[in-house]
Amino acid sequence: MYKRTIKNHLTFAGNPLTRGRHKVHKYPAMLHPLLVDFLIEEYAKNDDIIFDPFCGSGVTLVQASVKNHESFGFDINPLSLLIAKVKTTKYDFKKLEEDFKKFKEHLKNEKNIDIPEINNIDYWYTDEVKRDLGKIRFVLKNNEYIYKDFFIICFAFICRDQSLTRNGEFKRYRIKKEKIENTENQVLDKIIKHIESNIEIFKKNDLPLKEAKPILVNSEQEIDKKLTYDLVITSPPYGDSRTTVAYGEYSSFGIEWVNDLNFFGQINYKVDKEAVGKIGKINDEIYRNEILTKTIKKIEKSNEKRSKDVMYFFNGYYNVLKNVVKNLNKNGKVCFVVGNRTVGGVQIPMDQITAVFFEQLGLKFENIFVRDILNKVMPSKNSPSNKVGATKNTMANEYIVIFTK
Ligand SMILES: C[S@@+](CC[C@H](N)C(=O)[O-])C[C@H]1O[C@@H](n2cnc3c(N)ncnc32)[C@H](O)[C@@H]1O
Known part of the structure; x- marks a missing residue:
């Protein structure tokens, strides 16, 4: 011992x-x-x-x-690697803020949506949430940003946050039917707030050397x-x-929506099969x-x-x-x-x-x-x-x- x-x-x-x-x-x-x-x-x-x-x-x-x-x-896990990359990047914050301004403008004016093929999509998202996530995805896919990965990770966060999975579980468990009727679509509002607050946090904390x-x-x-x-x-x-x-299952909401936008490549979201x-x-x-x-x-x-x-x-x-x-x-x-x-x-x-x-x-x-x-x-x-x-x-x-x- x-x-x-x-x-x-x-x-x-x-x-x-x-x-x-x-x-x-x-x-x-x-x-x-x-x-x-x-x-x-x-x-x-x-x-x-x-x-x-x-x-x-x-x-x-x-x-x-x-x-x-x-x-x-x-x-x-390709999503966890992208999170790590975003957190360890040295940002020029002026440029990040300009990027954010552009992103908000694009989001306001965009009419198109891009919804990827996702298994059981209607089980995990309401129609409005699906539509707004599709809009963000279209914007990210069709515009250039210096720090696109930063926005992609914020988007991945929102994909899980606004899905119908229960908070506090690592695996996917859908919230109760009664609760679904009371859920509100907050996708566009939430992503802006999440980006905004994280730009402030990134400016003040953990500056990578x-x-x-x-x-x-x-x-x-x-x-x-x-x-x-x-x-x-x-x-x-x-x-x-x-x-x-199940790390892959936890990240799967994000992985499904950003797979083809991820620098670390397109990977089947069932990464758990590869785990130790x-x-x-x-x-x-x-x-x-x-x-x-x-x-x-x-x-x-x-x-x-x-x-x-x-x-x-x-x-x-x-x-x-x-x-x-x-x-x-x-x-x-x-x-x-x-x-x-x-x-x-x-x-x-x-x-x-x-x-x-x-x-x-x-x-x-x-x-x-x-x-x-x-x-x-x-x-x-x-x-x-x-x-x-x-x-x-x-x-x-x-x-x-x-x-x-
Ligand atoms: C406890 S978590 C690590 C969390 C990390 N310390 C952090 O702060 O975010 C374990 C990680 O091991 C990864 N993992 C499991 N099997 C692996 C393997 N064979 N090779 C590389 N990574 C693996 C999982 O994807 C998961 O991200």
Whole structure:
């Protein structure tokens, strides 16, 4: 058992998770920006390059850039990468405001609409909402803006916000019929307000200093030899996307409307199929991790199917860890922020499992910090039984596993 150290000051009580530039588009299980700041201050030396193999919406990349470090990150979700790009861009705010003026003018005068092919579109949007989203899409598709991505991400935010999905769920659940009659179409008003307030936020917060590169890569693939780094700060998924957070499904409203406008390419929105946890051949090396095998055996007793899901997840996770360690520079450090979820009544000590893997891969133990996650938007809401509304608070803590090469 690797020693855990409780760090009360890392709770950041009263400091909201979604702050500064991170407000432009929410993302599930985001890292707390203040935690990333702490890890950079504690572990990065001047000129260290920072890497995040599961960069999501880019909290690590933003904070690295603000703190004057070059960084890059991988993810398989094209929408999250575009959010990360928008948040790490250096803006000429005068030009951004001119762009916004043009955009408002275009929106006011536009009569055309462009509605892409979306499965069950009428189930997820009212006719008026569909029409107004189609109008924004037409404007974005047919006009040039210096900072078009900024508007695209604000648009993606509105596509989810104004859909008929319930707030506060990661998966798609339609709001009740009675409620639909009372919903009001606020698309045009909301997008203007969202852009306006975010321009103000971006002007005042998190000004990026160094380049940050979000890249569309599956971290289970070997990393290009030329890409090396000194510090890894990341929060991996806690489990496979079938039974934990479905990042692709969460982002799918935005992805469907902006897919062909996204710099990161047109990707089938079912990115969850690519996430860590794919069903496939198990690498024998993972059986050397006794904490993992014991945990799997316990789960097997109550639920064989779920125990297999857990095995597939850690199989893919181990592939990523191997790749990450390989390209890490000597004396470099990894900081993995993980959660210990419960499956079939058994708590999975992901911090300990991660620590064993890193030791097997030749790294030296540094620390495991434990922090409360009072204000994190994350799968404490994710039902262990996978039933709507059946939530259980399975994760009150986050563990930061730190090793050195
Ligand atoms: C906990 S989230 C990261 C959130 C991120 N720290 C942030 O602040 O927004 C985990 C991310 O891992 C990504 N992911 C899952 N499997 C992946 C894989 N094989 N390669 C790259 N990214 C993957 C998901 O798309 C998701 O964005």
